[in-house]
Amino acid sequence: MENIGAIIEEYRRTTDDEIMSERNGIGPREPIKDNIELKDIFRPERMFFSRFEDDGSYVASFRMGHFNIPDIISGSAAGVSYIGGLNLGRALISEGLAGDIHSLAELMLDQKLGILDIVSEWEDDGYLRMDVRVYECIECAGLPNIGRPICFFEAGIIAGALSEILGCDVDAYERRCWTNGYSFCQFDVRARV
Numbered sequence: 001m002e003n004i005g006a007i008i009e010e011y012r013r014t015t016d017d018e019i020m021s022e023r024n025g026i027g028p029r030e031p032i033k034d035n036i037e038l039k040d041i042f043r044p045e046r047m048f049f050s051r052f053e054d055d056g057s058y059v060a061s062f063r064m065g066h067f068n069i070p071d072i073i074s075g076s077a078a079g080v081s082y083i084g085g086l087n088l089g090r091a092l093i094s095e096g097l098a099g100d101i102h103s104l105a106e107l108m109l110d111q112k113l114g115i116l117d118i119v120s121e122w123e124d125d126g127y128l129r130m131d132v133r134v135y136e137c138i139e140c141a142g143l144p145n146i147g148r149p150i151c152f153f154e155a156g157i158i159a160g161a162l163s164e165i166l167g168c169d170v171d172a173y174e175r176r177c178w179t180n181g182y183s184f185c186q187f188d189v190r191a192r193v
């Protein structure tokens, strides 16, 4: 897709800056609220995707769907949401909607889920580790800082898809999110290769 490389470069700079200025695992965005309110979901901040008509209502509709599991926003349904994402991520690959990391990133763009960026990968004690970032995430972009991440569904999608692509167990932990004070999502990914 046009310009996406340049947009990713720009986001990497911004996100590296935010990581540099974090304190105790909380990013620089203020103020910190107790909870996400319904009205918060209507103002996504998606610079790239906002070029598509009605992106704001598209995102809000997606987020409204998640209110069908009442505790999901507060995080107590994290495991359920993660497993749902795992199943979806695995199916995306096993049913042929994507075949590798590149086509997974294209699919996420086409579906407007977010801009997937594998920033780095390295070997560590028998694991393949990855710094995976998602910009303009459909789940959280523009949401307030509530002091904890919420993208368990997306973490599951990434882990599930990568486990099918790599043919091994993969887990993904969201360390940074709009909802703990950043303007991106960052996942620590670990694959038992």
Ligand SMILES: [Zn+2]
Binding pocket: 137, 139, 140, 149, 150, 151, 174, 176, 177, 178, 179, 184, 185, 186
């Ligand atoms: Zn997030």
